[in-house]
Amino acid sequence: MKKTIVILILTAMLFALTSCSTADNSSKPLVYASFYPIYDLTSKIAGDKLEIKTIIPPGVEPHDWEPSTKDVANMTKAKVILYLGLGMDSWIQKIKANAPNVDFYEVSKGVTPILEGGQPNPHIWLSPKEALIMAKNINDSLKQSFPQYSNYFDKNYETLKNQLEKLNQEYSHDLSNTKHKTFIVYHSAFDYLARDYGLKQEALVGIDEEAEVSPARMAKVINIIKNENIKYIFTEPLSSPKPMQTIAKETNTKILPLNPIEGLTKVEEKEGKDYLKLMEENLENLKKALNT
Ligand SMILES: [Zn+2]
Structure with missing residues (x-):
């Protein structure tokens, strides 16, 4: 019984797919x-x-x-x-x-x-x-x-x-006169942004976001946050914010999203977000973090 339903659904999906692709492939x-x-x-x-x-x-x-x-x-x-x-x-x-x-x-x-x-x-x-x-x-x-x-x-x-x-x-314009110059992120995705607009990125892990967070790096980032009196740190939508939550707790900072725009989430896709919109959102959140 179950098998028949699955086959029926698959057949229906296949029909839908074929008709779609003939329609917009032209x-x-x-x-x-x-x-x-x-x-x-x-x-x-x-x-x-x-x-x-x-x-x-x-x-x-x-x-x-x-x-x-x-x-x-x-x-x-x-x-x-x-x-x-x-x-x-x-x-x-x-x-x-x-x-x-x-x-x-x-x-x-x-x-x-x-x-x-x-x-x-x-x-x-x-x-x-x-x-x-x-x-x-x-x-x-x-x-x-x-x-x-x-x-x-x-x-x-x-x-x-x-x-x-x-x-x-x-x-x-918006990043030239901010109160802080340093911003804290999970993986090292904002190096070009920092270079081109005179900011300093401190990342927990390097280019590869699968990498393990080292306790030494964690301690160093916590120190930077305390020394520079930073109030907001950033997480990203496609990778686990757990180490960032630990840091936020430890330093009494708040978490904001800073999107590496490496792939849209289903929600972002549904909301009709695109590269330009997400870049505007990133700027808004950077301004908030760097001016508080
Ligand atoms: Zn990346």
């Missing part, structure tokens, strides 16, 4: 973006001319993600794949070897990387200044692979560029 060329921020910026430039998909699904933390055989097979069907580089999506090499007909573009090209233990920190999208470079790279890439839509892409890119420049001006 004849639009397929472009893959490795993870959310690239997906969102690309969608804004591509408008209705291309079908954009993210490789890493929403709500999934992208640092340790690896493609399945099925993912690899799907990606070889794309016309274009946009990836970040800087070690964030190094699995792309595996896809490259299997997809001789796909155009690959590295979106971080031209960014001056911050090195951490000899490795580049990949989190460039969290600084509007670097996001401007990403958007330009994406526009150039799309124009190279789809020259027939060049004017259309350029128009959308101009709109996006203006929005990012406005965001950059807000960050520069």
Whole structure:
């Protein structure tokens, strides 16, 4: 009985999927973006001319993600794949070897990387200044692979560029005269933001958020909070805030979210949030933490 129901549901889902994909696939060329921020910026430039998909699904933390055989097979069907580089999506090499007909573009090209233990920190999208470079790279890439839509892409890119420049001006202005310069986060995701806007990030763990928090690091961060009289510390939506809760208790600080925007949560997706909205929210919370 149960089995029949499952089969019925699966058949219904399959029908729904097939009808969906025939409806919106039409004849639009397929472009893959490795993870959310690239997906969102690309969608804004591509408008209705291309079908954009993210490789890493929403709500999934992208640092340790690896493609399945099925993912690899799907990606070889794309016309274009946009990836970040800087070690964030190094699995792309595996896809490259299997997809001789796909155009690959590295979106971080031209960014001056911050090195951490000899490795580049990949989190460039969290600084509007670097996001401007990403958007330009994406526009150039799309124009190279789809020259027939060049004017259309350029128009959308101009709109996006203006929005990012406005965001950059807000960050520069609002973060230039804050009471504190140091902010406390879980993983080392805001290095470019700190560099570009004159702040200092103190992270509990490095680039890899799966890493274990060391008691020495914990003690050091607690000391910084006490010495600098910091009132708010930051957690992120896709990783466990437990060590941050311990610190908050220990130092009598409050917790605010600071989003590394590595993948949308289901809730954020439902609320229609996008890169620009989340960056505005990050700025609001930074202002609150740095001015209290
Ligand atoms: Zn990260």
